Amino acid sequence: MTTDRLRGLIETTAGELPPLTVELVRDLEIPEQMTIADVAALTGLSAHTLRYYERIGLVEVPRDGAGRRVYDREAVGRVVFITRLRDSDMPIAAIARYVELVKQGPDTEPERLALLEAHREDILHRLRDLQGALAVVDYKITTYGGSCGS
Amino acid sequence: MTTDRLRGLIETTAGELPPLTVELVRDLEIPEQMTIADVAALTGLSAHTLRYYERIGLVEVPRDGAGRRVYDREAVGRVVFITRLRDSDMPIAAIARYVELVKQGPDTEPERLALLEAHREDILHRLRDLQGALAVVDYKITTYGGSCGS
DNA sequence: GGTTGCCTTCGAGTGCGCTCGAAGTCCTAC
């Protein structure tokens, strides 16, 4: 049961930039084999959600003799990657498309790149929206809970 | 029909910071009376959505003799404010709560302020998420449509 | 006076992303 160590790892890495990269999964001593509960603790996703992601084809997860999921580093890395994209509101359909392209082999790299670049634009747009909204909220706060229509 | 002039106004203000503030509604020559179609053109919301916002109590909109909505400046200002909050993913329930507090009078200013400050924290959190995701996507783009698990 | 077109209400439907519950299996500890 590695969950306790993982909890520590999560605490020490939380808040850093980037807060849980794929590189961390590779470089830090994340175990080669993880249960679904371990991955849930690591990523903050629920086990239900992890099963859902597998069900809709975003990850393939090996099983042990009893049919239980055994997440290897590749699976964990992919889950982490997916959560990063989800954190930026990338639709699951787009992530699924990306994963599909990866499965199809290296010929699809241009389309993958295009997909990522389109998403990059989305992120930049969202950033601008949020900064605008932040300005509005800050204005309201500094001028004291104003009349809402104003 | 003021829609054409509004279109021009929208074009000239689009992309500025902040891109359509409540102040613009007050200061620029936005007409005193607007139809639902005008407000839809101004805000980018659909007429359906505008009716929905009214239905759930986010705005009150005066009517003409025939029962049609006539948006005055206060109503337009509130719709613009709501869209700014929605752009930052503030849940409709929270916006409704805020509007409710405004209705209840000036005694509720502390709670309004608390609500805005909580939302401000949410926005900052979302900004960090997005910046992290942007870093991941940029990394993927610069290292060429990598293997997705990586 | 008909047609066009935007407006009205009301209720139901949609899409997304989970989220849950039931029923059963398997390993571990006592």
Add this chain to the structure above:
DNA sequence: GTAGGACTTCGAGCGCACTCGAAGGCAACC
């Protein structure tokens, strides 16, 4: 050997924020 708990599959349900369609009203123009 049995109790507990974490796991499995499957399908259904949920919450949010719209989104749509039907059926009808009113005004303006030809």
